[in-house]
Amino acid sequence: MGLILAKGDPVIEVRGLKNVFGEQVVHEGLDLDVRRGEILGVVGGSGTGKSVLMRSIIGLQTPAEGEIQVFGEQMVGRDEEEAKHIRRRWGVLFQGGALFSTLTVAENVQVPIKEFFSGLDRQLLDEIAAYKISMTGLPPLAATRYPSELSGGMRKRAGIARALALDPELLFLDEPTAGLDPIGAAAFDELIGELSHALGLTVFLITHDLDTLYAICDRVAVLADRKVVAVGTIPELLALDHEWIQEYFRGPRGRAAAAGAHEEQEAGA
Amino acid sequence: MSETADISHDAGGRRRVLRFAGNLTLLRVRKVSEELKQVQDEALDVDISDVERMDTVGAWLIHKLQRDHGARVIGASAEQQLLLDQVAKADTPMQVRAEHEQPMLRLVAEVGEATKTAMSTMLGLIGFFGSLCMSAWHLIRHPRRFRFNAVVTSFDMVGVRALAIIGLMSFLVGVVIAQQGAVQLRQFGAEVYTINLIGRLTFRELGILMTAIMVAGRSGSAFAAQLGSMKLAEEVDAMRTIGVSPMEALVLPRVLSTVLLMPLLGFYASIVALIGGGLLCWISLDIPPITYVQRIREVVPMTDLWSGLIKAPVFGMIIAMAGCYQGLQVRGDAEEVGMRTTAAVVQGIFLVIVLDAFFAVFFTEIGWV
Numbered sequence: 001m002g003l004i005l006a007k008g009d010p011v012i013e014v015r016g017l018k019n020v021f022g023e024q025v026v027h028e029g030l031d032l033d034v035r036r037g038e039i040l041g042v043v044g045g046s047g048t049g050k051s052v053l054m055r056s057i058i059g060l061q062t063p064a065e066g067e068i069q070v071f072g073e074q075m076v077g078r079d080e081e082e083a084k085h086i087r088r089r090w091g092v093l094f095q096g097g098a099l100f101s102t103l104t105v106a107e108n109v110q111v112p113i114k115e116f117f118s119g120l121d122r123q124l125l126d127e128i129a130a131y132k133i134s135m136t137g138l139p140p141l142a143a144t145r146y147p148s149e150l151s152g153g154m155r156k157r158a159g160i161a162r163a164l165a166l167d168p169e170l171l172f173l174d175e176p177t178a179g180l181d182p183i184g185a186a187a188f189d190e191l192i193g194e195l196s197h198a199l200g201l202t203v204f205l206i207t208h209d210l211d212t213l214y215a216i217c218d219r220v221a222v223l224a225d226r227k228v229v230a231v232g233t234i235p236e237l238l239a240l241d242h243e244w245i246q247e248y249f250r251g252p253r254g255r256a257a258a259a260g261a262h263e264e265q266e267a268g269a
Numbered sequence: 270m271s272e273t274a275d276i277s278h279d280a281g282g283r284r285r286v287l288r289f290a291g292n293l294t295l296l297r298v299r300k301v302s303e304e305l306k307q308v309q310d311e312a313l314d315v316d317i318s319d320v321e322r323m324d325t326v327g328a329w330l331i332h333k334l335q336r337d338h339g340a341r342v343i344g345a346s347a348e349q350q351l352l353l354d355q356v357a358k359a360d361t362p363m364q365v366r367a368e369h370e371q372p373m374l375r376l377v378a379e380v381g382e383a384t385k386t387a388m389s390t391m392l393g394l395i396g397f398f399g400s401l402c403m404s405a406w407h408l409i410r411h412p413r414r415f416r417f418n419a420v421v422t423s424f425d426m427v428g429v430r431a432l433a434i435i436g437l438m439s440f441l442v443g444v445v446i447a448q449q450g451a452v453q454l455r456q457f458g459a460e461v462y463t464i465n466l467i468g469r470l471t472f473r474e475l476g477i478l479m480t481a482i483m484v485a486g487r488s489g490s491a492f493a494a495q496l497g498s499m500k501l502a503e504e505v506d507a508m509r510t511i512g513v514s515p516m517e518a519l520v521l522p523r524v525l526s527t528v529l530l531m532p533l534l535g536f537y538a539s540i541v542a543l544i545g546g547g548l549l550c551w552i553s554l555d556i557p558p559i560t561y562v563q564r565i566r567e568v569v570p571m572t573d574l575w576s577g578l579i580k581a582p583v584f585g586m587i588i589a590m591a592g593c594y595q596g597l598q599v600r601g602d603a604e605e606v607g608m609r610t611t612a613a614v615v616q617g618i619f620l621v622i623v624l625d626a627f628f629a630v631f632f633t634e635i636g637w638v
Contacts, residue, residue, distance in 0.1 A: 101604055106365040117295060124302050126365040131329055135359035144367040147601050153426040167295055167324035199324060 010069075011036050011055055011170055011202045017066035019052055026052050028226045030066070039196055039203040040231075041213045043248065044223030050206045051095070053223065054172055057147075057204070058092055059083060060211045070170070088116050090170040091163030095178070097155035099147040105133060105158045106143040112165040126164075136161045137187055157188075163193070170202045176211045191214045210254055214261035222248075234258075271583070287334070287537025290319035293327030299617035305330060308338060318344025318545060328352040332360065332490040397594045403526065404516040419522035425490045427523075432537070435483050439471075439538040442479055443545025446470060451554055460554055467546035468569040476539030477531075477577045478625060481584040484531065485617035489592035492523050493613035497606035505597070515597070524589040531585030532578050539577065580628050584621045591617040 012034035026049040044050050047216055055061040057068055059075055068075045073086055078107040090202045091112075099108050106129040113125060120128075133143050136157040156176060163171060176192070177185035193216040196203050208215065213220055213234065221231045224244050230237055237245050248254055287308070293301065315334055317323070323331075333355055334340040347351060370378070406414055450466040496519060499505050505515050543565065550556040556564075595613035599605050 041560065101602070104367065113295070117299070120299055121302070124298075127329065127333075128326060130361070130363040131325070131356055131359040132362045135325075135355065139361035140361050143363050143365050149605065164325075167326060172635050194351070194355060198348055198355055200348075 008013070009036050010034060011071060012204065013067075013069040014053075014057065015067045017068065018064045019056060019061065019260060020064045025226060027056075027063075027066075030112065030227045032228050032231070034202060034204055035219075037196075038218040039202055039205060039216050041217035041220040042204065042223060043208070043213065043220060044207045045244065048223040049226070050068060050223055051174055054174055054204065054206060058090070058172060059087075069093035070141070070256055088139045088166060089168055090172060091166060091168035092172040093159045093176055094158070095174045096167060097147070097159035099158055099162065101147050104144050104146055104148070105114055105138070105150070105161070107121065108131070108158060109133060109161050109165050114161065116166060124206075129161075131157070132161045132164055135164070136191065137184075151185050156180065160188075160191075167199065169200070170204070173203060173205045173207075175206055175208065185209065185211070186215075191195070192216055203223060210249075211260060214257050215264075217266075271363070277560065281308070285313040286316055287313055288316045288319065288338070289331075291321060293317070293320050293330070294328045294475075295324055298326050298330065301327075302330060313340050315340045316343045317349060320349070323349050323352060325352060327354055328543040332356045334356075336360065358597045391452055393598075394590065394594055397590060400516055401520060401590065404514060404521060408517060408521065412577060414517065416518060416522050419518065420526050421528035423522050424530065426491070427484065427526050428534060430532065431483065431487055434487070435534055435538050436541045438479060438483060439476065439541040440545040442475060443467065443471065443542030443547075444549050446475070447546035447549040448553070451549070461556075463546075463550060463554065464556070464564045465568045467543065467550075468565045469537045469573055471542040471546070472569055472573040472577050474577075474629075476542055476580050477502065477535040478621070480531065480535045480538045480581075480620045480633040481588060482618055484527065484585065485588045485591075485614050485621065488527060489588045489617040490614050492589060492592030493596040493610040494606055496520075496593055497599035497609050498603075500568065500597060500599045501603065501606065520593045520597075524586060524592055527589035528582045528586040529585075531588075532581040535577060535581040536574075570637075572615065572632075576628070576632045576637055580625065583624060587620045587624065588617040591620065608609055 007218070009032040012032070014030060017027050017030040017032075018025070029257075030053070032053075042050050042053065052141060054063060056063050057070065057075070059078070066076070070086060071089060075083065075086070076189060078086075099105070100111065103111065106126070109129040109132050113120065113128065130143065134140065138157050139163070142150065142154060142158065149156070150158065156179065160173070160176065163173075164210060171192075177180055177188050180188060189212050192203060192205075195201055196216075205212070205217065217234075219231055219233055220237060221228050222237065222242070222245055223229070224242075230240055230245060231268040232240075232247065238244075238249055249258070289301075291297070313334075315331060317331060321326070328349070331340075331342060335342060335353075336356075342353065369375075447463055447467050450463045451460055454462050454466075456461050496505070499519070505519070508515050508518060547558055547561045550561055551558055592613040595609040595616070599609050
């Protein structure tokens with residue numbers, strides 16, 4: 001296993017990333033650090049390459065230029081076998097859940113465990129699947145269902161149960177609350193917050209959901225003009241004089257979310 | 270740092286103490302869970318103050334001790350306690366593996382299910398035919414709503430683009446019939462009847478049948494896939510909302526073009542098969558083309574051509590209807606598009622062959638032998 005990093009060390013380091021699709025340059029000279037134990041929210045307008053950035057980090061998209069380090073290890077140009085022990089240490093939730101359609105939810109959750117830790121006994125495997133499933137707020141009945149029998153929100157929950165299967169140190173979430181009802185979305189925020197706190201999880205979270213940003217993100221990275229234009233806490237970002245950031249956080253939705261977060265803090269105090 | 274989660278028993282006091290140390294994580298959990306199976310005691314203490322790292326799986330094992338053996342946990346850090354609480358909260362009785370029915374019972378259930386599906390598909394197809402007729406009648410009364418462009422596009426896809434493959438296939442079929450026929454008939458010294466075999470078989474049966482199979486594979490499947498993905502993307506619903514009838518805009522043009530093209534394609538296929546057979550007769554039986562054509566004109570009655578051409582539009586109708594019907598049945602996810610496409614082809618070919626058998630008997634009965 002790699003080095004055990006202290007809190008605050010960067011888990012992900014991206015330097016000078018460039019991604020090109022045909023004529024279109026998506027990223028150029030993009031730098032980003034994700035620190036250990038933090039929840040980093042990644043925001044940006046549609047088409048600014050949030051998902052592409054995530055895909056580059058997890059190795060699904062080979063960048064044209066640049067370096068990416070995860071857990072202090074170089075990821076670009078790494079061969080598949082070598083990268084396997086790094087992959088084991090992270091979990092990914094894709095936008096649509098990306099569950100395997102021929103397996104039940106419980107079997108989906110067990111896939112990564114079986115892949116990396118063969119020889120666990122069936123009973124423990126089932127127990128692990130069961131508590132992971134109910135941890136994500138799915139009803140017990142969902143365990144034996146197939147993905148096609150679930151609603152979009154339930155699929156997302158099952159997806160996160162699978163992402164959490166190996167108790168990863170690093171979690172990539174691509175719009176986890178999109179398509180969930182507000183109550184479900186709030187429960188999801190709470191779940192991610194609690195898990196990241198309890199497990200010391202580092203979370204890379206792509207979102208459009210301002211409530212999520214206020215509720216659980218330690219820092220927020222803003223993608224615009226092909227790079228990360230700013231990283232910081234929300235108050236820090238608000239102090240910046242950047243048109244998109246100001247519009248994003250000061251717009252009607254941004255103000256509503258801020259007010260909501262403020263109210264919650266008052267109630268808590 | 271201890272790599273493994275060590276367990277030590279301490280039976281000094283009245284309560285037994287189970288002490289964990291090191292990493293209590295998924296990586297090490299196999300051994301620990303084996304050992305924990307041995308634990309029988311009630312009312313024991315679990316000391317996890319020396320545990321360096323614990324993940325949810327570790328917490329789950331501790332939680333099970335609490336749950337099943339009334340264990341008391343000592344020395345949990347705040348974070349570990351949080352994890353234990355999380356896991357305890359998530360402990361709900363759950364059936365993880367689907368129950369398997371008895372094989373015999375499942376067999377019966379599946380046969381029943383398949384029968385039900387077949388019945389409802391037949392009914393559905395008949396209903397579909399009905400609504401197709403209704404929208405055709407509607408179109409006849411309002412001819413300005415006829416979608417000429419859609420029909421032409423469909424002509425291109427179903428007909429023009431299929432010419433090469435149907436031609437090649439028919440040519441080869443013709444060659445094979447001639448060659449095999451010649452080999453068999455030679456035994457009786459009746460090689461010359463190879464021509465009768467080719468002529469009658471291609472016009473009456475094979476030309477049309479092989480074309481139907483190819484059209485079902487090429488176009489019936491394409492119809493199902495197209496309409497299926499349109500259904501998935503809610504295009505069909507959007508159409509209805511705007512007031513466009515999917516039957517009129519999607520189904521009728523496809524059915525109409527297939528019905529019109531099948532006789533043409535079938536005739537074309539028969540001619541090409543005839544050429545293939547003739548070529549083989551010329552090369553291997555030394556029958557010159559002139560003689561071949563003359564013999565064909567003598568031995569193939571006109572009724573053979575008619576019986577082929579009468580069947581063709583009916584087959585086209587069935588293939589296109591099966592394709593469109595299955596496509597519009599898609600609900601749910603992309604996987605179903607694949608299943609429905611397969612069903613469209615299988616049903617199309619099956620129904621074509623069933624009807625072909627009826628036609629064969631019918632034409633013989635009315636004296637077209």
